[in-house]
Amino acid sequence: MMKLPGDFVLHKLTKGQHLSLGDGLPVDLSLQDEGLTIFDQQKDLIYQSSPSDRAWRAGNGMIFISLDSEESADTLVLRSMDTEAAAASENVLIHLQGKFDQRTEEGSSSLYWHYYSQIPHQQNMLQDMIRTGTYYASILGNAVDFQDKVVMDVGAGSGILSLFAAQAGAKKVYAVEASNMAASANVLKDANPALGARIEVIQSKVEDLDLGANSVDVLISEPMGTLLVNERMLETYLHARDRFLKPGGRMFPQTGRIHVAAFTDDVLHTEMMNKATFWLQTSFFGVDLTSLYEPAMDGYFSQVVVDAIDPRCLASPPITHNVDFGTALESDLHDIVIPLHFAMGVPGNIHGVACWFDVLFDGSSSQRWLSTAPGVPTTHWFQLRCVLRQPLTVYPGADVHGELRLIAHKRQSYDIHLRLSVPSLAAGVPDHVVTGKFDLKEPYYRQLTQPYWQSQAAGGTLPPDSPAL
Numbered sequence: 001m002m003k004l005p006g007d008f009v010l011h012k013l014t015k016g017q018h019l020s021l022g023d024g025l026p027v028d029l030s031l032q033d034e035g036l037t038i039f040d041q042q043k044d045l046i047y048q049s050s051p052s053d054r055a056w057r058a059g060n061g062m063i064f065i066s067l068d069s070e071e072s073a074d075t076l077v078l079r080s081m082d083t084e085a086a087a088a089s090e091n092v093l094i095h096l097q098g099k100f101d102q103r104t105e106e107g108s109s110s111l112y113w114h115y116y117s118q119i120p121h122q123q124n125m126l127q128d129m130i131r132t133g134t135y136y137a138s139i140l141g142n143a144v145d146f147q148d149k150v151v152m153d154v155g156a157g158s159g160i161l162s163l164f165a166a167q168a169g170a171k172k173v174y175a176v177e178a179s180n181m182a183a184s185a186n187v188l189k190d191a192n193p194a195l196g197a198r199i200e201v202i203q204s205k206v207e208d209l210d211l212g213a214n215s216v217d218v219l220i221s222e223p224m225g226t227l228l229v230n231e232r233m234l235e236t237y238l239h240a241r242d243r244f245l246k247p248g249g250r251m252f253p254q255t256g257r258i259h260v261a262a263f264t265d266d267v268l269h270t271e272m273m274n275k276a277t278f279w280l281q282t283s284f285f286g287v288d289l290t291s292l293y294e295p296a297m298d299g300y301f302s303q304v305v306v307d308a309i310d311p312r313c314l315a316s317p318p319i320t321h322n323v324d325f326g327t328a329l330e331s332d333l334h335d336i337v338i339p340l341h342f343a344m345g346v347p348g349n350i351h352g353v354a355c356w357f358d359v360l361f362d363g364s365s366s367q368r369w370l371s372t373a374p375g376v377p378t379t380h381w382f383q384l385r386c387v388l389r390q391p392l393t394v395y396p397g398a399d400v401h402g403e404l405r406l407i408a409h410k411r412q413s414y415d416i417h418l419r420l421s422v423p424s425l426a427a428g429v430p431d432h433v434v435t436g437k438f439d440l441k442e443p444y445y446r447q448l449t450q451p452y453w454q455s456q457a458a459g460g461t462l463p464p465d466s467p468a469l
């Protein structure tokens, strides 16, 4: 490695060699016949150039990479330079991004950070007493797991969970928060000096952090969105586990479960059908709107409905899908397939599936579930329903089969594909099959606040995965 005048550091990398960049750039580069490959610390391929690419730029303009000569692709030159110089270079073709930015559209993440930087939205989560009280009891009730330990709070927000970990005896807590809420977390920890002295707030995306492997004993986080996985923050939690957690380290929470049950709700179905009737007007101020009736119906039925549901609408016991946060891979969350099988007891119309989740805090002293099930005190996550435009007609004893498939997209959420079928009992008549496609990012918040008798949390602000995001 040669030191050049100014900020320039020059590496020469020949074909087949590997180069690992430590400080702030957790990447490993190598030049192969097929071009430049860049791996992250988990050995996941994060960039593969095409053989004809001549130059790259990585992370905040700090690294500039170019092939040594126009003729030969044998040698790579790596320069570190300031952002301005890198930006000014005509050779900058690609901005290499961290793992979060790779999987997230910029428009989505900037709204997301803006949302979480606002105190009312953090307040809304803190005021969800089922949520916050369960975290408090799970952390303080397992103080033995925190005593003198190094803890990371993944997505710390206001820093409330970091303060709980400090109360439980942690010797050091890294409160990692990407949004500008980090400044408020600093204010809060400084105003509670007995606890705050052991907390370090770091404003960074967890994915861009360079604390070193095995640097923490315990991870705490509240990464759950609607249907557990909305917002795709669980991937950040697993990422923190792989990068920073010591082998055998504890995670609070440790396990998550998604539950899916068939439901019957004529009132909701009729409400959804009626929403589009506006577009049936043949003379709306002299304009025929009817050509948009079908697209409007499709739009309404692609929204997921979020509200506190009456458990009596459930038509089957739930199917459960487990996610062990200790072992699941980030990639397991990119395409989640939940096979469905409901044995129907009574005849009726199945209008779709109702979903909810719970997470387990599996401490040394106590185990505790945080549940968002229908019928238990309501949280700000409520429950979620995928409503089918065409209901499924079932007879007593029918075996309903199907699948709920969640495919991650770059707007920090999922496309949901639902398929349900019931065998026909008549010879020559095909099985009845119904399908629906939904965007988890487009919820219809049928209920905006918790029922007042279940929580004092009715703060009036939308949950974090509100349509505003």
Ligand SMILES: C[S@@+](CC[C@H](N)C(=O)[O-])C[C@H]1O[C@@H](n2cnc3c(N)ncnc32)[C@H](O)[C@@H]1O
Residues within 6 Å of the ligand: 100, 112, 113, 116, 117, 125, 126, 154, 155, 156, 157, 158, 159, 160, 161, 176, 177, 178, 179, 181, 204, 205, 206, 207, 221, 222, 223, 224, 233, 236, 464
């Ligand atoms: C659901 S809130 C929980 C906040 C706080 N831990 C609590 O329990 O009240 C999630 C927080 O994580 C932050 N966050 C989400 N993804 C992150 C990431 N990749 N890196 C750092 N912070 C992130 C958000 O900005 C948000 O403040």
